[in-house]
Every structure is written in structure tokens, then in C-alpha cells.
Amino acid sequence: MFNDKTAKFILLAGLVLCIGGAFAPNWIVNQFMFGFARALAILGLMVLWRTGLVSFGHAFYFGLGAYAVAILDIELGVTDVFLRLLAGAVVAGTAGFLVGFIMRNYRDIFFAMLNTAISMVLFGIVVKTESLGSTDGFAISMSTILGFAPESKYPLFVIITLIGLTSALLVNFYLKTTVGKLTTAIRDNEIRVEYLGFSVAHAIHLKYTISTILAGGAGALMAMSLGQVDPESMINWTVSGELVFVTILSGPGNVIAPFIGSLVFEVLRTYAFELAPQAWQLIMGATFLTIIFFVPGGIWSLLEKLGGKKNAK
């Protein structure tokens, strides 16, 4: 799984980032942490998108991951970064696997909206329940790493980078397997895929579950890097929309794209917020429209053009 260009680039970039992070100022490290945490969820959405499915409800899994961390912290005092991450991914993955039995039967707008519906049910429950923090959410204590409490954010940043790198490699590998290659095939012609002897329902169920595990992990990492969860920023449909936004901004071309796209999004938002406190949403919206009109392949397609290659894989 390490012998293609993408894999080599991921390993190299991961190494450069981990070293660079030690010297970067705190706020840049923060941007990378937020960006890379979200990128995990984008990675999952990208797999679905290649299959022709867009979910407007993945904040459900993102939120489950984040709230798993918060509730473990408050109820049991779990602070270990790996336990927290595992909890987030397992809770979201289990939910995703169960919900997947329903979702695999739907396509297009029905798939998108059914996901939204489920995520809004969770949103409603959390908002209305005071013991789940209602609209305020919870503050999360600092993560520890195998029993040692780091002084700075750098260790968490390295962990997030390594998890991102590993996930990217795994998804990259998965997309090259036979089941993984059933993405565009399903999008183009489901009946033909069935005639080839593959179950479309199973393939979609698997992809859906993978995407929910990734979204749960992303939520857990985001909660740990921010130190706060609340339903508005973790479960609401606007978060699902944001995830789709970043997926489109990144482009489906390569597993590296979500990381670049998510980082660009984070920096863009920070600067929009800084430069135009009253109209920052306008800047985000204008960027979105520009991408859709002029760069439908996302940032990745721009990079491909810069790199002078038409079909980098």
C-alpha cells in the first residue's frame, strides 16, 4: 500500500508537518488540528461522493463522536486521547452500521434528506435535554496521552496528523481494492454492477459505515482540539452543510484533497472572520459559488493543473 505516488507523498508530507509543527506558532498548529480533524470526515464523504451519494446529515456521526468524548469525560473522567478517539469512532461506526441498513436502499435526494432527518433528531434530543448540556454543550478537559499530560498542543497535533495520515493511506488502499473500485461503477450503472456479481447494497453499506467511522473519529478529534462541544457547532444541519461544502471545495480527485481543502477552509474562515466581522458568511458563500462555477473539480483539480498533469491518481 506504500508503492504509489499518493502514498509516498502522504508519508513525506506527514513527516514534514510533524517536524514543522514543533516550530510553528500556536495558532497555526491550531488551524492544522481543526483542519485535519475535519478532513477525516471529508475523507468519508469523498468515498460516498465518488459513489454518487451526498449526505446532508453526517453531522450526526460527527456529533456522536464529539459527544462520546464529552460524556466519557464528564461521567467517567476518561482523558486518554486514544480511548477518546476509539470511543468516538466506535459509537459513530456502530450507529452508522445500523442506520446503514436503511440508508443503503435510498439514493439521491432521498439519501441526502433522510440523513439530515436523522441528524436533526439527535440535534433535537441534545438541545432539549439539560443533562446533555442542551444548547450550551460541555467543556472538555485536556487530553492526556497514555498517562502523560502534555504542556502544549503539539503532541495532540502530531497524533491528529498521524491519524489523518493513516486514514488517508487506508482509504487510498481501499479505493484500489475491488470493492473500493465499485464507487464510480455504482454511480454510473448499478444494474451492471449487480450483473457483474456484486451486491450494490452491501458495497454501499460498507462505504457508508466507513464514512461514519471516519466522521465519528473526526468529531472526537475536533472536540479534543477545541476543548468544547455544543450542538450548534457539532450536530446541526449547518455542520453537515459545512462538511459537504468542504468536500466540494476539496474535490474528489485524491485522498490528499480533503486535507488541503479542509485546511484552506479553516484559514479562509479565520481570515473572513478577521477581515469582515459583519459579513464573513458572505465571503464564505462567494467562495463556494466561485468553486462551483469555475472549479467544479475542487482545489485538487487546480493543483493538478498547476502540476501539469491531467489525471494524477
Next chain:
Amino acid sequence: MNNKFIRGAVGFAAVSAITLSGGMAFAKDAISIAVPSFLTGGAAGPFGIPAMNGAKMVADAINAGKLPAPYNTKGFGGASATIIPLDEGGGATKQVAEYRNLVEKRNVDAVVGYISSGNCQALAPVAEELKQFTIFATCGTPRIFEEAARKYVFRTMGHATADNVAAAMYVKEKYPNLKGYTGINQNYAWGQDSWRDFDLTLKQIMPGSSPSDKTQFPKIFAGQYGSEISAMSLDKAELIHTSFWGGDLEAFIFQGNARGLFKKKIGVFTVGGTAAYRLGKKLPNGLVLGARGPYGILVRDRDTALNNWFVSTYKNLYGTYPSGPAYQYGQAILATKIAYDKAGSDATNEQLADALRGATFESFSTTIEMKLGNGHQAITENGYGITEYDAENGENVVKDVKFYPASCVLPPEGQNSVDWIKGGMKGAKC
């Protein structure tokens, strides 16, 4: 992917890193104060914008040395301040991320503001972690200083307990025969605390009245209250308590008016002050109106040099009378000046905090004493009045205004608000 691409990517990253890290480091003849407030969404018009206006007006006057005595010295410890406006919208988590940016990227000297209790609750531990001198201007939940000791975080106005204990006392005076009461409050820290304090106080001081079992807790910024209004119209309780603020407050008044809710019921609005100037004739008569302390319409006629300056300058600049949020942000900026004047313009966060801890100062409309939360939480008097439309001048006024001293409506130092009320408000001096 070829070498050219990798080289391009690395180059891009390097260039962007250099561009991004520019613009830091200041000399101390100037300081920067970040002022977060709602600049987008439903809370912006009635709350966020007046708050920002108040902050800017006071900061400009301080920079020019134009405040009335004793604050007529120029600048913040001599340094001129730049106000960095910031949007408070988007939820607590987003605010935490932005707060980190403010401190670690933009290197602001002080953070002064915040309206939403949810945001304050989320930010207090972050401010402590980053050791950043921060003044909360408006947000109301008592939990901020009751749940943990703070070193760098201050609040220059009273908290929700004062608003709701005072409201209950005013209700007892005006409606001694009250049988039942209900409430509509937003389902987050502020709304939950407000209802809890009001309900507990009435249980203590008016044992003859009882709460409805159908109190309403819609989501913050919901904007639509049709079903809640129906439920409350049918409820037997004669009085409705609400801590709605900003756009939610106005939406609730409009929708309740259309259904005749305030003709049937007594409305107690703990943050109603902002609506008095904005709604004009559409504000129902006979509401029990508060402004979260001695601010806005409740103190418009208070004749002191500071208050006269505040009201007339604000009216000249912005064309309306200043409402509560303008006062609250204005006095938070004033507190920043007081801290800087005492500690010097190049003071560290620790020195600024030491300077403000336990201070007592005269603000635009009242005396602020930093007495609770180990000198980090202010206490002030708190008051209510009854709304009436003055047709002659075409504006709302409040009559029967009554103020309760701080020692009457707030727990003594070291006591948790809920325990204090439940214990019969021992030590209250009214």
C-alpha cells in the same frame, strides 16, 4: 504527482506561512481591545449593535480624554486603544476557536465583551488556560464564578440571580394576590438559571402562589413561539416570566401581541429594556420591565455628569437613546481603562487582573463593586418598572420604577446563588 508539483506545493505552503505570520508585535503606546458581540443574526439589531456602539463611543472618548471627571485622563494608562469588533454568532465551539485566534494569532491585549451566557461559560476556562485578561460585559449566568475560581476573567455587571430575585420582589409588591405563574425561557444556561432563580425566590417570598407545571423552554434563537403562546394562553397562571432577549424577545412580543397574550396575563420581562426604544407603540402597556440592572430606559433621567454625558453623546452619535447593552459594554470598557490606569499601559495580564480585582468604581449609571467570585464578579443594584406608552411624546416610558440594593438581590461572597435562595436569602439587606 511529479517533482514540479511537490515543489509548487511546498513553495505555496512556505509563502502562505510567511504571509500569515505577519502583522504581530506592538509597542505599548497603543493597545488593542477585542470586543465580541452579536454582529449577525437576530440578536444583532436589538443587542449586539447597541453594545458595540456603546463600547466604541466610550473607547473613542477615552482615547480623546473626553470622558467626564474622574475619567478625563487620556487613554488606557496613557495608551490609545484600538477596538477590534468581532462577531459572537455561530455557537460556543466556534467562539472558542476564534478566542484562541484572538489571543494566539492576533495578540490582543484585552478581550472585553460577550453577550451570550453559553459563550461565556465556554470561554471562561479557555481564558484561564491562555491566561488572558478578559472582561465579560453582559452575559448573565451565575455559574461562571460559582463553579470555579477565576484568575483572569471578570464580569462588570450583576448576574442572573439579581435580575430574577429583584423581579420576584417587584412582583410581590405589585401583585400581592398572585396565585399562579408560568414562564417562557430559552433552553440554555441563561434561560434555565433565570427561571430557576425566579421560581425559587417566589416560592420563598410568596408561598401562596405556585408555578405552572407547563413552563416553556424553546430553543434559543427559535423565533417562532406560536405553540408556546397557545399553551400559556390556556394556562391558569396569571403571570408570565421571561428572560428572552434580543430578536427572540421582539419576536415573542409581536407574536404574543397578535394573540392578545399580554392583555390576559402579566408579563415580566427581565431583559425587556432593549425593546422599549425599538418597538415604540408595539410594546404592550403594563409589562413589568427590567434591563438587567440600572441601565437603559430605567436610568434615562438619572442626573449625574457621567450619565448625562453617556445619554446625550449616544443620542447625538446614533440617533436613539442608549439601551442596556450600550451601558453594559460601555462600563466594561471603562473598567478596562481603570485597570490600565492602575497597572500601566505595558501591564501583564496578571497585573491587569490584580488591578481590577475587588475594585469599586463609579460607572455611567451606577456604582460597580467587584465583590463576588473573589473580587471578579460585580454587584450592582437592580430595578424594575411598568411600561406605558406616552402618546404625547410618541415614546415608551416606565413608571413606578423601584431599585433594590445589591445586598438585597445577590448572595454574599462565597455562597452559591441557588443555595442562598433556597436557604431563605439569609443576610439580604433590603
